[in-house]
Amino acid sequence: MTVADTNQHYDLDPEVFGQFLDPLRKYSSALYATPDESLADAQVNKLRFVAECLRLRGGERLLDIGCGWGALILFMAREYRCETLGVSPAPRQHDYIARRAQELGVADLVRTRVGHFERLDLAPRGMDAVSMLGSIVHMPDLDEVFRRTRAVLRKGGMLYVSESCFRNAAAHAAFDARVGTDFVRNDIFGWGDMRPLSELVAGAERAGFSITAVEDLTDHYRRTIEDWLRNVAAAEERLEAHEPGLTAKLTHYLEVANAGWGYTTKHYALVCRNAR
Template sequence: MGTDFAGTNLRDLIAFQTEAVSSHYDLPPQFFAGFLGPRMAYSCAYFTDESNSLAEAEENKLLLTAKKLDLKEGDLLLDIGCGWGSFMFYAAEKIGCRTVGITPAKEQAAFVNGVAEKRGLAGKVTAEVRHVYDMDYPQAYFDKIVTIGAIEHMDDLHRVFAKCAPILKDDGLMLVHGMTRPWKDREKELQGITTEAGELVKEHFGVGYWKSLWEVMEALEKNDFEILDHENITRHYQLTTERWFESLQDNEKEFAGKVVSEEKYREFMVFMAGYSIGFETSHTLCSQILCRKIQSGDIRPALPLTRQDMIVSTYKE
């Protein structure tokens, strides 16, 4: 599946990416629920200790992300690539935020809105079927923006962040959480040197663009964001995928040939095993980048002097 879109019409690109991404994420939610943690966060969890369960690590990650974003009651949060809404529900239920999520996958959006309805959160948690390039919100609309595990599906981060900056309030915060790869590997890909395994991973996810960390940071800086904090959480993703893999393996009888085809189940087994090796062997990396809008000459906000407020050291219920 080619991912070179030079000269491609934007509407065609959006249509292609929407269909490709949906092929992965619109598998039955009960399949993902069977190996993800109880929050159904399909992204790196956060381990304060290697003995943390996946459920504990999921909570840690949500808490960590909320702390970094300094989420407050009443904040209007945009979640780009909201998945099954783990962070939206956390922000709405634990902190009292109003949340809007976008995803190109119809089943995901329907799942989020259905759960929101059941939990009495309709109006506080809303998922829209929307491609990131089609975001159309008023200027300075959101207090906070988050994107967790979604930049891997975005071909042009400059275009994405250029759309984020105007809709974020001047004193807002944005957190970008995503996978990257070492520059030397990325450089080879840019030169047209790809690996069969790399292409298979992209096909598994429908579409994928693993960039290097500096490319993500460059796209942020060139689109009026100042990077406030960066945390490398690669080891956490290795532990996360190891636990996902174990759950997949343990639930073979429930999944294979029932919720998904036996071939699809075995495909997920291989890729989940492969992801954990990818993190273990430094082929794939993961980061959280916190940023704010910046304009030279602006008076700087009184940001915390230390990282103390964005540390999650022990899991607490």
């Protein structure tokens, strides 16, 4: 099982994502502190939550696998002065991140590399922390990902993974081949597999990680997608100017993604430590 050299969804024009994401263009679950909190504030909450899970205090070396539009690495560089490295196979994301790093005055702290993490040559034990927010779903070889992640972490380094998961193996088997799942996997992403949480835990443990925390973020992701759907609807005219039919395609994708939360699918944060 292989993945494409780039991902057709993430390599869309950056301005498409600017129409429905928060100002940081963070493309994963937010963390809402109050019933009426805005998407923008909730995404900042989530980034601070990740920083706490990774035990960032300032100046750490951080690798973000599947860095998207750079929300996490730019935030950690600006707020925590971390030396950050983002990895993504989508070239447009790297151009955007470089421009934003210059604008924010953190170009000296932010680097990116184009490619798949599984294929990159990275220095052993060179990182204090590693994050994967919604990216491990696009990596077919789970054991190789966790093995390589642990290899780049120093002793005592932390790993944060947040991912959408089928709620158990039976749901995975029952829904994996359905039309909606196939649409998201192939028409949107190119490849993806929402494994049960148990498989992620087992993969981390086989690689030698110690599990320190598991958080259920399902309700937060459901609400995040509802905010994205409202933004897509509000930006219909601008989205159609980019590509006719894009509004309907994004809406269908987000509705499919949101339909099963709490029933067939969940969203978890998994925190691990490289204890030895």
